[in-house]
Amino acid sequence: MKVYKKETIQHINASIEECWAFFSSPKNLQKITPETMGFQITDYDGKSMYAGQIIQYKVSPLAGLKLSWTTEITFVKDKEYFIDEQRFGPYALWHHKHFFEPTENGVKMTDVVHYALPLGFLGRIMNTLVVKNKLNEIFNYRVVKVDEIFNSKK
Structure with a gap:
């Protein structure tokens, strides 16, 4: 199985408390996900992130195809990091x-995703043709939305 890595870094003009309050709330994920993804949380307990939390979604990454996705928040260190892992999807x-990470001017936010696709050789072709580009599109959109939410107000 080929494992791919996607990493993004963004500087946010806000306190660590403001950043953590926003990003540790699953309901805010929809605000930073492109509408074209048809992203919808279908089940979660309404609480801020904690280890063991299960979140269920529907997404439409390609041509209106609706997919179910279940993630678990596996680790949380308050105001430092959290990890989500797919359980089904x-x-x-x-x-x-x-x-x-607090900085002089706010917070440095780093996202690191490791992912692999099913179907072996076909999955590698799909990554090259579609998935890698779609992930770049999603994370580029997030950079813009996070800038609008945090960086344009100061």
């Missing part, structure tokens, strides 16, 4: 680390 592996 479109990936053979999805491991997403979110790091938050």
Whole structure:
């Protein structure tokens, strides 16, 4: 199985408390996900993130195809990092680390995703043709939305 890595770094003009309050609330994920993804949380307990939390979604990454996706928040260190992992969904592996580091001017946020696709050779072709580009599109959108939410107000 081929494992791919996607990493993004963004500087946020806000306190660590403001960043953590926003990003540790699953309901805010929809605010930073492109509408074209048809992203919808279908079940979660309404609480801020904690280890063991299960979150269920529907997403439409391609041509209106609706997929179910279940993730678990596996680790949380308050105001430092959290990790979500796919339990059921479109990936053979999805491991997403979110790091938050206070800086002089706000917070450095780093996302590191390790992912793998099912179907062996066909999955590798799909990554090259579609998935890698779709992930780039999603994370580029997030950079813009996070800038709008945090960086344009100061």
